[in-house]
Amino acid sequence: MKSVWKSSGLEARFRFLMTGSRMIEQSRVLAHFCGNRNLMKAEESRVPLPEGSVSPRAQSLPAASHIVPQSDPRHACFFHIRRYGSAPGHSRVVKDRRFAELKDVDIAHFRQILGDKGVVVDSDELKVANTDWMNKYEGHSQLLLRPRTTQQVSEILQYCYAGRLAVVPQGGNTGLVGGSVPVFDEVILNLGAMNKILNFDEASGILVCEAGCILESLDNYVGSRGYVMPLDLGAKGSCQIGGNVSTNAGGLRLLRYGSLHGNVLGLEVVLADGTVLDLLGTLRKDNTGYDLKQLFIGGEGTLGVVTKVSIITPPKLASTNVAFLACEDYVSCQKTFAQAKLQLGEILSAFEFLDRYALDVVLKHLDGTRDPLPDSKQHFYLLVETTGSNQLHDKEKLDAFLESAIEQGLITDGAVAQDISQAASFWKVREGVAEAMGKGGAVYKYDLSIPLKDLYTLVEDMRSRLKDSATVVGYGHMGDGNLHLNIMAPKYDNELLAQIEPYVYEWTAAAKGSISAEHGLGFMKAKAIHYSKSTAAVQVMEGFKKLLDPRGILNPYKVLPSPSESHVISEAT
Amino acid sequence: MKSVWKSSGLEARFRFLMTGSRMIEQSRVLAHFCGNRNLMKAEESRVPLPEGSVSPRAQSLPAASHIVPQSDPRHACFFHIRRYGSAPGHSRVVKDRRFAELKDVDIAHFRQILGDKGVVVDSDELKVANTDWMNKYEGHSQLLLRPRTTQQVSEILQYCYAGRLAVVPQGGNTGLVGGSVPVFDEVILNLGAMNKILNFDEASGILVCEAGCILESLDNYVGSRGYVMPLDLGAKGSCQIGGNVSTNAGGLRLLRYGSLHGNVLGLEVVLADGTVLDLLGTLRKDNTGYDLKQLFIGGEGTLGVVTKVSIITPPKLASTNVAFLACEDYVSCQKTFAQAKLQLGEILSAFEFLDRYALDVVLKHLDGTRDPLPDSKQHFYLLVETTGSNQLHDKEKLDAFLESAIEQGLITDGAVAQDISQAASFWKVREGVAEAMGKGGAVYKYDLSIPLKDLYTLVEDMRSRLKDSATVVGYGHMGDGNLHLNIMAPKYDNELLAQIEPYVYEWTAAAKGSISAEHGLGFMKAKAIHYSKSTAAVQVMEGFKKLLDPRGILNPYKVLPSPSESHVISEAT
The missing domain is CATH 3.30.43.10 (Uridine Diphospho-n-acetylenolpyruvylglucosamine Reductase, domain 2)
Incomplete structure (x- = not known):
């Protein structure tokens, strides 16, 4: 594969090859997981306890x-x-x-x-x-x-x-x-020992299973019956569906299939006092009272213990394609996204972005990566993935989208992966940013949701705020409005940090953003909730917690x- | 249009024509609305008050x-x-x-x-x-x-x-x-006076507006910008988005775009005591605490008053097709649905069914209807609609689906609408059942969600239970698991009724169904909630109500x- 489409010409010279969706997914998952792992490791470190304390580790x-x-x-x-x-x-x-x-x-x-x-x-x-x-x-x-x-x-x-x-x-x-x-x-x-599949309706695609089922096992199970789980995570080989539900896990299929709030049809939950709450509906429509299950989706085990899950699984589709595109500015990225939604419509499955700073870091620090568009230097890059039921149709739609995007001047260059390894190499560039940043210096990392139009403004504001004292890069799941803001400096420095925080949180809060896009609050961010939620909202949450678990025994010190x-x-x- | 595809041959003789989605939608909506209106009118009647009471009406x-x-x-x-x-x-x-x-x-x-x-x-x-x-x-x-x-x-x-x-x-x-x-x-x-559109992000399709905006106005607004509202209702010319959210309105686009629990991104809600709860996020991903807004979606105004709504709108697609198919048995309907999800995949937008009894009632009592498949008499009929971004692709997918369905013996006959009026006439047959039943006699009507595999069993059980004393028909939104069970008799009769109820509710409850698929409980069904929700669940709901509205001033006598x-x-x- 090489870059074949130049902004100087309109001829459809993109090369294009349908690839097996499974292999692409796996490569991407691996890259994603590695990236996250490094990202998180850089975020926090344990410090020693004083004498008298008891954490040997x-x-x-x-x-x-x-x-x-x-x-x-x-x-x-x-x-x-x-x-x-x-x-x-x-x-x-x-x-x-x-x-x-x-x-x-x-x-x-x-x-x-x-x-x-x-x-x-x-x-x-x-x-x-x-x-x-x-x-x-x-x-x-x-x-x-x-x-x-x-x-x-x-x-x-x-x-x-x-x-x-x-x-x-x-x-x-x-x-x-x-x-x-x-x-x-x-x-x-x-x-983990509650890992039975209880029912799968092959006509409706509705799965009912126990909370301890491993996500990958479920995906394999429904996969062999023509369906896929509506979520996919790097950790799928270990994570359990009950945990996915309890943390409202996002993952790689959210842009296409939406969040668990839409896909989970029912739950069985045991409350703090042992009351079994049977909300295990298997219905797409049920308007009989308040939708209680929603509180346990993302409740992080503080309101009840999820024991069974009913979830709708979408049909498994045959064709996947990946394109890597260059844009001159962020406005073009936004317009390209709008265009992709219109022209790729029902087959669009991922829309990711990274800026040139991020690409440079990847190319410099990550072995085995190469510039998908070596003849083109732009400020922004997009990774667009399609998943559909018909290879030829998907190809035609992607060709038409790319042609119109270049005609409108939204993208200046691009390449379509011709095989699985090329698709994986595109994904590696995107998913490798976190890992590459970690190799390049001390990194301040932020995982934020920000409304799309403002998403990159924070990166620019931060860059202008920090001037030459750090390298500021922006990348992330543009289709989900999920920005990874990474700030790289030669070393951790309190003066620099004071420039970044609380500015970044205040900025995010002012933009009605979220300080935790998909990982939850857990123990780490429980006290930071006010950056994203109003005092009134937190008070209502506390009221729900007190109502459902008056003694606070469930997962204490977490979320709130x-x-x-x-x-x-x-x-x- | 006429029936052209016979089970005796495999040749693809379906005639097929792309039609403007808007006109089809409108016809369908009208039919749907009329149907519902008649259905509901037949369901209840007001009775006189005794002396001393004050309802003049x-x-x-x-x-x-x-x-x-x-x-x-x-x-x-x-x-x-x-x-x-x-x-x-x-x-x-x-x-x-x-x-x-x-x-x-x-x-x-x-x-x-x-x-x-x-x-x-x-x-x-x-x-x-x-x-x-x-x-x-x-x-x-x-x-x-x-x-x-x-x-x-x-x-x-x-x-x-x-x-x-x-x-x-x-x-x-x-x-x-x-x-x-x-x-x-x-x-x-x-x-109604809070009807301003506050923001529309043309890149993300995220709309923020006041609760009093009319659904149709919003659909027109986003429609002119290349998007559609993720829900569509017969009442769209009058209903307001705040009411849609508060009742978790389902409607005609649910199979494709899912429920409001997935599509609403944020709400502003005023609680009973006047507290303004700002949950008006515009983010696809936000895992910072419990997802409070979900309780107000379908809360029917009993927990708070929705004042602003943030909602994601999907791209508007260009092509719509409607097919009317015949199946020998309900198992074939189920298999055809599974096949449609696989082969039509991303373009499937409606999957409706009716039985022969329903079709006969329509043809007998509803002026201007005709059998879409006059040369074929089967036990079941399906209406399948596709909506996609590319007319030719959609046609090819539909052709392939129909061919394989007939090859596998899932359908025995079928017709594809060739123009808008034919598509509307197909929809009229399906949506006209409720109206036609009302003209045929005294009708006992039930709007239920039932897991797909059992959906028609209730109809058969009821038919065998009632024998010759009534005509039992089944139809509905098969794609959503939403059954309309209608029982027609010469006149209302307490003996017959005792045969139907509480059997139908007990049956629905035993099948983990819902006694209100999409209309909510309101005043009418508040006391029937126990048929679909456990005592423990109702108690939790009551706890939430008491927590958020201790004095019970908001929409009293409703839901619970x-x-x-x-x-x-x-x-x-």
Whole structure:
């Protein structure tokens, strides 16, 4: 493949080849996942605990300031540098003393409910479950429970609620914001053993399954029956559908199929006190009362434990194409997106963008990448993917779109992948930005949703604000209005940071943006919610939390700012 | 047009013509609307009030039993026969005495907030606003308010909340379940004057507007910019987007674009006490806390008053086709639907079905209809519509789908509309069933969501249960799992009814169906919620209602069973 379409000519010289959608997807997923992993690792680092504290893991890490010792080591502290992406700051949370300590009699009771196999006290197994997959957060729960039925989940929670034992629900533990591991010694309620497919209606494409089903297994299952899951994530080999629902996972198919708020048809949820809430409808239309399930989609396990999921799966389509395009300015990117929606319409499946700064970083730091358009230097690049049911039709639509885009001067150059490896190489350029940035220096990273018209203005504003002190790049899921703002400097520097924050959050808030596009708030951003949600909205959320979990045992310290001073001593951002 | 494709041959003899989508839509909408109107009129009838009661309108209607006089005429009673579709029964609700009576001082206060123009006390104007558009429900509010700003809505509600004045929010007043008119003397809060388009992002297709915007106006507005509203209703010329959101309106585009739970990106809502809840995001991705807006989508104005809406609009596509197909059995209908999803994939926009009984009733009773497949008599008929961006591509896909469906023996005959009038005539057959049934006799009607595989089983079970005592027909939005079960008899008959109910509701509940697919519960079905929702779920809903509106002033007597015996004296179903 090489660049074949120049802005100087209108002839349709794009080369074009249909490729197997599966292979493209996999390459992209791998790239995406690697990118995220590096991004998240750069965002935060653990710092040592003071004497008297009990996190053995943190003690091996370098020292940091702002640490206040706890006099009572039983109330184990969790200290970390929280950077809201990459900005230093610190937060300190102590264990809520209203919660009970786990006792032998509790464990004996759980053995009665689950049998020995469902009760894990082995320290090696617990260590894994106490630690998030980025190796960034570590709790020290002494107990992991593996229920196999909703009834068992209900009995467990009923007991925990009565005895005020805090609980952290856990799926595949692939979350990126510390939502799925204990902060202190919460009992881990792992749903992995509830992994049965309960029903699949081949006429409607409606799947009903238990929460512990692995996303990839579900995709394979429905895939062999002519459907696909409406979401796809880098972590699909480990993440569980219950966790996907609880975090309202976005992923790679959101532009095409929309969010889980539209695709999840029903849920079974166990409330904090053990009440089983049967909302497991399998209906596309049901207007009988408030749509309660929606609160548990993205509730991050703080309002209830999702035990079963009903979800609509779209038909699997045969043809995928990937094009890499150059634009002179951001306005052209926007217009190209509008044009793509019109002309590619029903087959458009991804619309990604990166600026020249990002491309340069990728080409410089990431081995095995090459410029898809080596003869063209522009300010912006777009990656456009189509997925449809007919290869020839898709090709014709893509050709027509590209021709009109170049005729209108929206794009100045472009290339269409001719095979799977070329498609993967295009995706690698786009998905490799995060990894490449990490290799280029100290990076301040922000994952934001911003209305499309303002999306790149923040990048420009930041660039002009920081002048020569840093390299500011912008890229992301343009089709979803999801910007990755990355700021690269030779080293982390408080002066530079003060230029970036809270400016970036204030800017995002003023633009009615979101400080967490798709990862959720978890533990990491619970106290930052006010940047994206009004005080009135947070108060209503707190009201819902209190209504559904009056004792606050479900996934404490997550999503919402801690409700009382009693267990949040101080915070500085 | 005539039937040209026979099951005996495989040659692609379907005739096919692209038609303007707009004209087809309009014909369909008209048919749909007329159908619904007749359907709803047949469902319920008002009965006279006893002496001492104060609904002048009801007194002109025929008498009915089960009426209990109210001793105190100040507590005006609302009596009606509630038939859950068509089944007799009765329900009696008296005014909640916790609410205050409207006084002159209140009206004077509202004049201060709104000026004279915003305060309506004229009896003719009030009569219209007190009456639902089906002429079935009539309240007797003495005051209608027309705020022009969110601030005014807030001030009104703050005042009403403090003084315990009950309020009914009202949009276009086109609802079908008595949700948008007062039951007694609630203050009518009409949003019609809040009708400004606030923003439209032509790159993203995201529209932000006030709640009082008419759906059709919005569709025209975005239509001239290359987009369509993601929903379309028969009532679009009158209904308002705030009402659409509040009732989670389904409509004609749901199969293609999904429900408002996926398409609404943000809301501004005023709570019962006047608190303005700014959830007006314009983002496709935002995972910062619980997705509160979802509760107000379908909340039917009982949790808050929607004042602004942010919604994503899909691109407008150029090509529409309609095919009418014959199937031997329901299993073939299901398989044809699966096949259509695979082969028509991204262009499938409607998949409707009716049985032969329904077709016969239409042909017999509805002037101007004719059998689209006169040479073929089958048990089931399908109406399949496609909408796409490329006429030739759509034609090829439809041809291929039809060819393979007939090759596989899924369909035995079919015809493709060659022009707009033929497409409209196909739609008239499907949408005319309700009207035709009404002309054929006394009709018991049920609008249900049922999982696809069981959808027609209910019709068969009912037919075998009722034997020769009635004609049982099934039709509906197969693509949405939405069944219209209609039972026609020479006259209404309690014995027959006892055979139908509660069987039909129990059957629907056992199949995890919904007793209200898309119309909501409103006043009509508030007490029937238990057929579709568990006690635990209803209790959570009641908790949310109490949390957001502790005094219950917002749209009382709607959606949920009345919370206390104090204002529900008796009910019999």
